[in-house]
Amino acid sequence: MSDNDQNSADGEDSKNSRGDWNEDKDKALCLVFLKAKQDSIVNSENGVKSKGWKDITASFNEFTGSSLSSKAVQNRWADLKLDFNAFHLIQKESGIGNGNDVPAHAWNTLFTKNKRTAKFRSNTSFPL
Numbered sequence: 001m002s003d004n005d006q007n008s009a010d011g012e013d014s015k016n017s018r019g020d021w022n023e024d025k026d027k028a029l030c031l032v033f034l035k036a037k038q039d040s041i042v043n044s045e046n047g048v049k050s051k052g053w054k055d056i057t058a059s060f061n062e063f064t065g066s067s068l069s070s071k072a073v074q075n076r077w078a079d080l081k082l083d084f085n086a087f088h089l090i091q092k093e094s095g096i097g098n099g100n101d102v103p104a105h106a107w108n109t110l111f112t113k114n115k116r117t118a119k120f121r122s123n124t125s126f127p128l
Helices: 003-010 023-037 050-064 070-094 106-113 115-120
Strands: none
Touching: 023 050, 023 070, 050 070, 070 106, 070 115, 106 115
């Protein structure tokens, strides 16, 4: 069976592999993910099982009316975690809680530590 045949059999070829993400969908993903993380069938010691991602994706698609692939949902979750880690670094460095408290000269240091911090320089709140 070729990759294309396998994708067709899984239903993945008809699903959006990248996704059109916005703040509402990000919030929905967080809600669905948190609910799924409470289920021991979904979780493993190293994260989420592949069946778990399928369940998370199905719930997310049903909740939002989307038709995203599991890979698109996994990729977005990974991006959100990276963004959160960058925002957390800003909070840690500022000692207060948002980028407004970071002195202008400190942004270069933050950017050196984590390039994703740059997106929060003008928008200093985490979107979720």
